Each structure stands twice: as C-alpha cells, then as structure tokens.
Amino acid sequence: MEGPLGCWGRQEEVDGWRKGPWTSQEDKLLVDHVRQHGEGRWNSVSKIAGLKRSGKSCRLRWVNYLRPDLKRGKITPQEESIIVQLHALWGNRWSTIARSLPGRTDNEIKNYWRTHFKKGKPSKNIERARARFLKQRQEMMQQQQQQSLIVGQQLNEDGDQRRGTCCTGTGATADDDDRGSATGGDACAAPTTTTVATEAAGDLTTIMHDDDAMDCFIMCPMSCDDLGLVLHGAAAGGQRGGTGSCCGSTASDEYRSSEEDGGATWGSLWNLDGAGEVCTLW
DNA sequence: AATGTAGTCAACCGCAGGCAT
DNA sequence: CATGCCTGCGGTTGACTACAT
Numbered sequence: 001m002e003g004p005l006g007c008w009g010r011q012e013e014v015d016g017w018r019k020g021p022w023t024s025q026e027d028k029l030l031v032d033h034v035r036q037h038g039e040g041r042w043n044s045v046s047k048i049a050g051l052k053r054s055g056k057s058c059r060l061r062w063v064n065y066l067r068p069d070l071k072r073g074k075i076t077p078q079e080e081s082i083i084v085q086l087h088a089l090w091g092n093r094w095s096t097i098a099r100s101l102p103g104r105t106d107n108e109i110k111n112y113w114r115t116h117f118k119k120g121k122p123s124k125n126i127e128r129a130r131a132r133f134l135k136q137r138q139e140m141m142q143q144q145q146q147q148s149l150i151v152g153q154q155l156n157e158d159g160d161q162r163r164g165t166c167c168t169g170t171g172a173t174a175d176d177d178d179r180g181s182a183t184g185g186d187a188c189a190a191p192t193t194t195t196v197a198t199e200a201a202g203d204l205t206t207i208m209h210d211d212d213a214m215d216c217f218i219m220c221p222m223s224c225d226d227l228g229l230v231l232h233g234a235a236a237g238g239q240r241g242g243t244g245s246c247c248g249s250t251a252s253d254e255y256r257s258s259e260e261d262g263g264a265t266w267g268s269l270w271n272l273d274g275a276g277e278v279c280t281l282w
Numbered sequence: 283a284a285t286g287t288a289g290t291c292a293a294c295c296g297c298a299g300g301c302a303t
Numbered sequence: 304c305a306t307g308c309c310t311g312c313g314g315t316t317g318a319c320t321a322c323a324t
Contacts, residue, residue, distance in 0.1 A: 111291055
C-alpha cells in the first residue's frame with residue numbers, strides 16, 4: 001500500500017506543513033533524525049531535520065511505519081486470539097493491547113479490529129478462543145472462590161503486603177500512562193493474578209509459553225488499579241472514546257457494533273457477564 | 283471486460299493528560 | 304495557581320486493492 005501517492009492523493013501544504021503521504025526522502029530524514037536524537041521532541045524534528053511535517057505527523061509516521069522493530073505482514077491467528085481476548089479485557093485501548101503484541105502498532109490493531117469485527121461475524125478461530133476463554137474463566141473463578149477463604153486468612157496476617165509484589169517483566173513498562181492509572185509505579189500483580197490470567201487466557205497459554213515476549217500480557221500490562229478501573233469502568237462513568245466496561249452491560253452474548261449502536265460502552269465487545277466477579281479476585 | 287462492493291491501511295483530526303514556565 | 308505547549312491516544316477518513324457480480 002505504500003506507493004508514491006500513498007492513499008491521500010497529492011501532497012498539499014497547509015500553514016507551512018506538508019500533509020498527505022510521506023515520500024522516501026522524508027522517511028529517510030526522519031529515520032536519520034531519530035537515530036541521532038532518539039524518539040521524542042517531535043515538534044523540533046521539523047526544524048532540526050528540515051522536515052515540513054508537524055510533530056504529530058512525524059511521530060505517527062515513526063510509530064506506525066518507520067520503527068525498526070515493527071513486524072510487517074498479516075496478523076497471525078495467534079495474534080488475532082490475543083487481540084480478541086485483550087479487547088475483552090480492555091476494550092478499545094488499542095495502545096495497551098499493542099504493548100502486548102511486539103511489533104504491532106495500535107493503529108494496526110485498531111484497523112484490524114474494525115475490519116474484522118466491526119460488522120460482527122468473527123472467524124471460527126475467534127469464536128473457539130472466546131468460548132474457551134469464557135469456559136476456563138468460569139472454572140477458574142470457582143477454584144478461586146474455594147481458595148479465597150484460605151488466601152483471605154493469609155492476607156489478614158500479611159496485611160496489604162500482597163500488593164507489594166511487583167512484576168519486573170517487560171510488561172510492566174514505565175510508560176504505562178493509561179488514563180485512569182491512579183497510582184504511579186504500581187504495576188504490581190499478586191501471584192494469583194498471574195495464575196488467573198494465564199488460565200483465563202485459554203489459547204493464549206500455549207502462545208505465551210512459546211514466546212516470552214508475549215508474557216508482557218500475562219505479567220500485568222496495566223496496573224492492578226487500572227485493570228480494576230477498566231472492569232468497573234461503567235460504574236465509574238467510563239472513559240472517553242468508548243472505553244467503558246464489560247461489567248456494566250447486560251445479558252446478550254452477541255457482538256455489537258460500537259459505532260452503530262451508539263453505545264458508550266464497548267460496543268463490539270463481548271459481554272463478559274460476571275467479569276465483575278473476576279475483578280474481585282484482583 | 284466492466285462495474286460494484288468490501289477490505290485494507292496510512293494518515294489525519296480532536297481531545298485529554300502531563301509537564302514546563 | 305494558571306496558562307500554554309507537547310505528547311499520546313482513539314476515532315475517522317479516503318484512496319487503493321481485491322474480490323464478486
């Protein structure tokens with residue numbers, strides 16, 4: 001899809017900024033600039049590198065296309081499963097989902113989701129993954145309920161120290177600046193969280209074992225508080241842009257279109273009835 | 283072969299949060 | 304404390320491509 005004209009037709013210039021598709025020369029300038037100065041300070045790129053592009057445009061071009069660690073090519077079935085399951089957890093938080101998929105950008109995932117799921121009809125692969133996900137989550141919750149009594153006794157002894165167990169894996173990145181993250185540096189996960197997530201992930205379990213990089217998903221890509229916020233988001237009024245909750249919705253086990261139904265919650269998200277109960281495990 | 287439709291994807295826009303002044 | 308700038312995010316657009324009729 002990367003042609004001389006790209007998809008935006010001829011390049012135009014507005015307020016001194018070039019818009020439209022990037023040329024190979026511009027790409028080269030941007031790549032050279034990032035190599036020399038690193039990422040960030042995008043607004044100064046135009047001056048330093050001599051690009052007639054806004055900082056926004058430069059950043060977008062780099063993040064979505066020029067970054068060397070990008071994985072080109074189609075989304076694999078495994079990645080598809082991950083996307084679906086992470087979307088079930090986090091809704092349209094594409095950047096968060098993207099962090100669990102090395103080499104994929106939020107834009108890519110967002111586009112993929114829209115084209116594949118917006119109009120319903122998930123693939124059979126997705127349906128299988130989802131069914132297994134829900135089933136295993138149910139089983140896991142039953143086990144957790146049985147264990148909760150024992151754990152509760154231990155917690156009473158240990159106080160709040162359970163939240164002091166912080167993960168240091170790649171997933172607990174410092175750039176977890178998601179909206180609603182109430183406490184800084186709390187990318188923590190009690191041991192039970194890891195277990196729960198791994199089991200609940202269903203198909204993911206196999207994937208994770210094959211690829212350590214994927215562990216960033218299991219190892220709390222978002223903070224505990226953040227996860228709770230997402231899962232309870234509807235009660236809190238939800239976030240902008242439709243980032244809401246799976247807990248607040250009801251009954252129907254259908255796919256919905258987030259855009260077309262006008263819902264403030266995750267429209268195309270499966271209804272994870274009982275997800276609120278999962279929240280209580282964290 | 284021509285036309286219509288759906289899918290894909292790069293790039294834009296507006297908004298919100300963080301930070302410096 | 305208030306203001307403005309920068310950065311990042313999610314939603315949307317629109318041209319191109321592939322497939323169907």
